[in-house]
Amino acid sequence: xxxxxxxxxxGGDAAAGSGIDAPGTASTAEHVVETMTMAAALNRxxxxxxxxxxxxxxxxxxxxxxxxxxRITDGLTAxxxxxxxxxxxxxxxxxxxxxxxxxxxxxxxxxxxxxxAFALPAFEQxxxxxxxxxxxxxxxxxxxxxxRIPFGGGIGGVEHxxxxxxxxxxHTPGLTVVSPSNPQDAYSLLRAAIxxxxxxxFMEPKKLYWSKGVVDTSITADLRRxxxxxxxxxxxxxxxxxxxxxxxxxxxxxxxxxxxxxVVDVRTLTPFDDETVSNAVRGxxxxxxxxxxxxxxxVASEIQARVFEQCFEVLEAxxxxxxxxxxxxxxxxxxxxxxxxxxxxxxxxDSLHWEG
Amino acid sequence: MSTPDTSLLPRDTPVQLIDEHGTATPDPDYALPSxxxxxxxxxxxxxxxxxxDQCNALVRQGRLAVYPSSNGQEACQVAAALALAExxxxxxxYRDSVSVIARGVAPEDAMVLLRGDWxxxxxxxxFGVAPQSTPLxxxxxxxxxxxxxxxxxxxxxxxxxxxGDGATSEGDFHEAMNFAAVFKLPVxxxxxxxxxxxxxxxxxxxxxxxxxxKAIGYGMPGRRVDGNxxxxxxxxxxxxxxxxxxxxxxxxVEAHTYRMLAHTNADDDTRxxxxxxxxxxxxxxPLSRVRTYLRAEELLDDAAEAAMTxxxxxxxxxxxxxxxxxxxLDPQELFAHVFxxxxxxxxxxxxxxxxxxxxxxxxx
Numbered sequence: 001x002x003x004x005x006x007x008x009x010x011g012g013d014a015a016a017g018s019g020i021d022a023p024g025t026a027s028t029a030e031h032v033v034e035t036m037t038m039a040a041a042l043n044r045x046x047x048x049x050x051x052x053x054x055x056x057x058x059x060x061x062x063x064x065x066x067x068x069x070x071r072i073t074d075g076l077t078a079x080x081x082x083x084x085x086x087x088x089x090x091x092x093x094x095x096x097x098x099x100x101x102x103x104x105x106x107x108x109x110x111x112x113x114x115x116x117a118f119a120l121p122a123f124e125q126x127x128x129x130x131x132x133x134x135x136x137x138x139x140x141x142x143x144x145x146x147x148r149i150p151f152g153g154g155i156g157g158v159e160h161x162x163x164x165x166x167x168x169x170x171h172t173p174g175l176t177v178v179s180p181s182n183p184q185d186a187y188s189l190l191r192a193a194i195x196x197x198x199x200x201x202f203m204e205p206k207k208l209y210w211s212k213g214v215v216d217t218s219i220t221a222d223l224r225r226x227x228x229x230x231x232x233x234x235x236x237x238x239x240x241x242x243x244x245x246x247x248x249x250x251x252x253x254x255x256x257x258x259x260x261x262x263v264v265d266v267r268t269l270t271p272f273d274d275e276t277v278s279n280a281v282r283g284x285x286x287x288x289x290x291x292x293x294x295x296x297x298x299v300a301s302e303i304q305a306r307v308f309e310q311c312f313e314v315l316e317a318x319x320x321x322x323x324x325x326x327x328x329x330x331x332x333x334x335x336x337x338x339x340x341x342x343x344x345x346x347x348x349x350d351s352l353h354w355e356g
Numbered sequence: 357m358s359t360p361d362t363s364l365l366p367r368d369t370p371v372q373l374i375d376e377h378g379t380a381t382p383d384p385d386y387a388l389p390s391x392x393x394x395x396x397x398x399x400x401x402x403x404x405x406x407x408x409d410q411c412n413a414l415v416r417q418g419r420l421a422v423y424p425s426s427n428g429q430e431a432c433q434v435a436a437a438l439a440l441a442e443x444x445x446x447x448x449x450y451r452d453s454v455s456v457i458a459r460g461v462a463p464e465d466a467m468v469l470l471r472g473d474w475x476x477x478x479x480x481x482x483f484g485v486a487p488q489s490t491p492l493x494x495x496x497x498x499x500x501x502x503x504x505x506x507x508x509x510x511x512x513x514x515x516x517x518x519x520g521d522g523a524t525s526e527g528d529f530h531e532a533m534n535f536a537a538v539f540k541l542p543v544x545x546x547x548x549x550x551x552x553x554x555x556x557x558x559x560x561x562x563x564x565x566x567x568x569x570k571a572i573g574y575g576m577p578g579r580r581v582d583g584n585x586x587x588x589x590x591x592x593x594x595x596x597x598x599x600x601x602x603x604x605x606x607x608x609v610e611a612h613t614y615r616m617l618a619h620t621n622a623d624d625d626t627r628x629x630x631x632x633x634x635x636x637x638x639x640x641x642p643l644s645r646v647r648t649y650l651r652a653e654e655l656l657d658d659a660a661e662a663a664m665t666x667x668x669x670x671x672x673x674x675x676x677x678x679x680x681x682x683x684x685l686d687p688q689e690l691f692a693h694v695f696x697x698x699x700x701x702x703x704x705x706x707x708x709x710x711x712x713x714x715x716x717x718x719x720x
Contacts, residue, residue, distance in 0.1 A: 057508075089531070089535055094497055097497025098498075098535055100498045100501055101502035102504060104486070128494060129498070132475070133487070134696065136474075136487050137480060141480055197696035
């Protein structure tokens with residue numbers, strides 16, 4: 001292994017040292033096993049994809065010299081050059097719209113939207129073209145591209161910097177919508193997203209960018225598979241992205257109370273892995289869905305409905321949801337009231353008709 | 357700040373090489389295209405007009421769901437296709453069927469969208485023609501990205517992206533122009549200014565002296581051309597294509613033309629424009645002026661005209677036959693192309709529909 005291990009001294013400073021190794025030190029065939037942040041795992045995935053496939057390119061706002069506002073693209077321009085990783089004019093529809101043309105012409109663009117709400121100018125391109133071109137052309141033109149969108153709260157961000165916009169994308173046929181919850185999945189799912197022949201909306205939980213975990217770059221992920229991240233027999237907590245951490249914490253607390261909670265990380269919101277989720281719930285007979293986004297007409301609602309439809313005969317109690325409120329995302333000082341937390345999950349679990 | 361390069365500004369009047377009476381009008385900057393090229397263009401114009409007329413008739417007969425015709429704009433349609441070389445790409449709108457066909461797509465395949473059989477009827481890669489775009493101006497960005505990819509690979513591809521005057525008000529128009537200029541990409545933005553966006557006149561789209569004037573704001577040349585003069589269109593578009601191919605970046609070309617019919621069959625144009633105005637444009641017909649010129653120069657004789665008419669009638673007859681046949685539709689196709697590989701959820705939905713169809717057929 002010719003890579004230097006990550007230093008463990010960075011704390012919460014995303015700007016320091018999250019970049020890739022010096023030019024020339026990386027071998028595309030070589031796998032590493034290291035503890036790193038989710039930000040570093042994403043950066044590694046981009047670097048490895050760029051190194052392995054000439055067709056891959058990365059662009060967006062501030063992704064070049066700055067390395068992205070969250071430093072996810074740190075060092076990529078220095079290592080791969082301006083042709084492979086570059087800044088664009090500040091126009092999100094332009095970024096996604098030109099990515100469509102590049103994908104039509106044989107490239108695999110991986111573009112960055114700076115923040116969830118700032119991706120909205122590109123919405124028409126995403127819904128009307130990215131999602132539909134493969135279908136429109138009966139498969140003659142496919143759209144291998146990835147749109148990375150940092151999303152969700154928990155970082156004390158001001159208005160328009162903390163939205164959970166996944167439902168808009170998940171509602172659109174033709175899109176694959178993915179959200180990782182840990183550094184390993186961040187690496188493996190982003191690699192799988194870049195390798196997919198279909199367009200992927202890759203939703204990165206901002207508050208987990210600096211969370212750490214071991215990443216083995218030889219591990220691949222199936223883009224259409226949910227993952228059981230904790231085994232348990234009494235109740236299934238179903239979650240994705242930033243809320244998986246809440247679910248896991250709740251499972252710990254439930255264990256202390258003598259209840260065994262299973263945790264499912266949905267990972268790919270659409271196409272949805274009914275099989276894994278339904279099988280999990282069949283094993284426990286109780287389920288709670290946890291997500292940050294407002295609950296009305298949400299991905300959490302969809303999961304709840306599917307579990308009801310597919311597992312009704314084994315359910316001991318109604319499937320419950322713990323979601324954000326149906327309000328605009330809270331300003332920083334209200335955030336702790338808004339975000340679904342462990343207590344709210346425990347209350348939901350308590351309500352699952354245990355007395356019978 | 358650098359001083360604006362005023363050579364980027366368009367002329368005060370559109371470039372014209374053959375006037376309304378069919379007389380050649382020499383221009384200091386643009387040479388009249390060769391006789392052969394004009395003959396080729398005229399043949400293509402005859403086909404284009406016939407296709408437009410046939411499609412309008414097919415709508416009335418209920419064989420097409422809708423047809424946004426380019427009657428009156430055929431010179432733009434034909435010149436856009438002729439200006440491009442074989443490896444180049446055209447990014448058309450819903451109104452540009454004649455252009456799509458002039459690039460080689462079979463007329464019945466070009467009509468798949470408007471007949472309602474599918475959302476697009478041809479393989480874009482086989483013809484260098486993107487699917488016809490119905491959302492406005494979005495395809496301009498696709499054209500820019502396509503050209504960017506070609507440039508990164510060092511390929512000589514030039515991309516010509518079409519839109520109307522209404523689309524110049526869309527954000528994507530501006531983003532596309534800006535991206536193309538910043539990255540110095542080989543794109544020709546070809547605006548067919550036909551005076552109306554459905555019912556809304558040009559005066560409600562812009563306060564600029566012309567649409568071509570917008571170009572200087574992005575740092576690219578703007579050109580104005582008589583959109584009913586196929587000779588001028590060929591010359592100006594060729595200059596723009598050549599400029600792109602040389603690596604000198606994008607050009608905005610505004611063609612002044614007129615939509616002779618309503619937006620589509622679903623629209624009543626007597627509500628928003630006077631008949632006198634429409635009538636005035638009949639005299640500027642894009643076919644008659646080049647025909648007059650070619651006849652006067654003895655570059656077109658009765659035999660050649662007869663051959664052209666025969667070819668156009670043949671195309672129309674084939675189109676009629678194809679549109680009057682009812683192709684068998686496969687309901688499974690609803691699910692076949694949404695993803696490269698059909699997910700389990702869509703597999704289940706296909707089973708549901710399949711079962712429903714079988715029960716319906718069994719009960720019938």
